[in-house]
Amino acid sequence: MAGPEEEGPVPDAMQGGEAGIKVKVWDIWVRALHWGMVALIGLSWWSAETGRMDLHLTSGYIILALLLFRLAWGLLGSDTARFGRFLRSPLAALGHLRHLFRREPDTELGHNAAGGWMVLLLLAVLLLQAVSGLFADDLIFTRGPLAARAPGWLSDWMTFIHLRNFNLILALAGLHILAVLLYALAKRQDLVRPMVTGVKRLPAGWAGQPPRLGSPVLAALLLGLAAALVWALSTLG
Template sequence: MSERTQDRVPVRVWDGWIRLVHWAIALLIPLSWWTAHKGEMEWHMRSGYTILALLIFRLAWGLVGSDTARFSRFLRSPLEGLRHLSHLHRREPDTEIGHNAAGGWMVLALLGILLLQAVTGLFTDDGILTRGPLARSVPPDVADRARSIHLFNFNLILVAVGLHLLAVIAYAVLKGQDLVRPMVTGIKRLPGVLAGRAPRLGSPWLALALLLLAFGAVGWISRFE
């Protein structure tokens, strides 16, 4: 039986926590831009605090969470990532349990630049209305440097998000693979032979504890102001 006609079965690959972080940050990035553009800096900082807490949780969940969330499971060699991209033009069924070899590195890059954006925001001081909660703990020139990085890094975020969206479209058009639906439902339809390889999902109680700890830590930092 060919791959095109073989039975495909639903497999839960993404837990609700991964999807929560993904879609929450997808909404918070434009909110952060809009609040800064409109001078609503109080809301801008709240959005930034929320993003930082979600990133801290995601990093922790990447160590102890569900199989498909763990960095050790989806980060492969850069050479494998390049090899995967070289096959982008091939129309073929999706057989990846989680992130593919290239997508894993995109996830790491997005997390890295988002974390840089959130952390530099903590030290930023515009000298007029807005000061990050940790700005007073560093010399003025360091706060100025943090602000410069914060402003420039947002351009990198836009580029990374654009590449991410282009990749999603390319997979749909060139390979016939829908990457969006599984991130909404948590479920992929995979060849039946892969049903037995369904990933282990992490404890929801552990995830909730980590999420509360992450928000607690960011809330504590925010009070330094």
């Protein structure tokens, strides 16, 4: 069932005067989650570095709720958000990267073959960070809500993972930013603006169908369920 955001392609002018078509490719949920996650990762780092652990825990709970929502939206949401639509074979991703420095128009409705795997990796390491935080215990001030309910060895391992995994998050985030810059400089493809506006300009000859955008009611329901689940977990500590 498509939401009210759905719209057909609209003729427009591409950058540089080349004719193009405007297509709505990213729904508000994917865009808000993307930029919200950027802010929350920064908040989590800052709150840990400054000893504001109550704020750190709150930020972690919000991140976990958003990740659970994103996993559900990846199965039930908009076409461009669905894992089954943008995850392709590793060979397809490598084939795409071989043309990284070839200047060509952007014809992808959503994530390209390599970008899809980057999204999956980022979601995986962020989920590992959030889940490990539930079991983490610094033995001084702060423990996750599930730390007291887990065996000591498990809590120790999760604490170790929670501390070390953040470096992997930073490395993948840096690689993601580098890829966006390379696309802008080498291929003249702007990947940032569509993630802000939701709209991408495709070549004028593009004759495909615009992606189906998911139901806002379903999205709100899934987000509410994710938030309720995380809140229930937070009360166990």
